[in-house]
Amino acid sequence: MVKVVCAIIEHNGNVLLTQRSSSMAQPLLWEFPGGKINAGESETDALIREIEEELNLLIVPHQRLTPVVHSYSSKTIELIPYTCELQSGEISLAEHMAYSWATIDELLNYSWCPADVPIVEEYIRLKRQV
Numbered sequence: 756m757v758k759v760v761c762a763i764i765e766h767n768g769n770v771l772l773t774q775r776s777s778s779m780a781q782p783l784l785w786e787f788p789g790g791k792i793n794a795g796e797s798e799t800d801a802l803i804r805e806i807e808e809e810l811n812l813l814i815v816p817h818q819r820l821t822p823v824v825h826s827y828s829s830k831t832i833e834l835i836p837y838t839c840e841l842q843s844g845e846i847s848l849a850e851h852m853a854y855s856w857a858t859i860d861e862l863l864n865y866s867w868c869p870a871d872v873p874i875v876e877e878y879i880r881l882k883r884q885v
């Protein structure tokens with residue numbers, strides 16, 4: 756199983772989402788940015804590295820939410836989400852087609868990668884409790 760970490764980056768009451776490009780797996784669907792964990796790397800180190808590589812942003816991971824195991828036709832992934840704080844940087848997209856800062860109420864309006872749907876639902880529940 757491939758372990759993938761993803762970042763729910765919060766800033767000024769919004770959350771950052773990225774749209775996969777047409778050449779990627781799950782083309783044009785929205786996701787939380789992130790990627791695969793390299794051998795010997797911690798989850799949070801992988802997350803910090805991926806967000807720097809993909810978006811040119813520096814983040815601080817905070818809360819680990821519930822991982823989701825999802826089988827796509829070619830592989831099974833364990834998607835591990837962390838809420839994160841934006842520390843610094845200006846977004847520069849290295850791989851994605853687009854990005855969006857969404858409010859909690861807007862999150863369900865996007866076409867998500869299937870593995871992300873339970874994560875989006877958990878995040879919305881968490882935020883509505885506060």
Ligand SMILES: Nc1nc2c([nH]c(=O)n2[C@@H]2O[C@H](COP(=O)(O)OP(=O)(O)OP(=O)(O)O)[C@@H](O)[C@H]2O)c(=O)[nH]1
Nearest residue numbers: 759761779780781786787788789790791832868870871
């Ligand atoms: N980064 C990220 N990947 C996700 C999310 N949801 C989800 O299903 N994935 C899947 O997790 C896998 C790993 O993503 P990746 O960004 O590191 O790698 P990749 O596109 O090069 O994957 P590939 O080697 O399958 O083409 C991809 O198949 C991707 O579709 C998500 O929210 N964030």
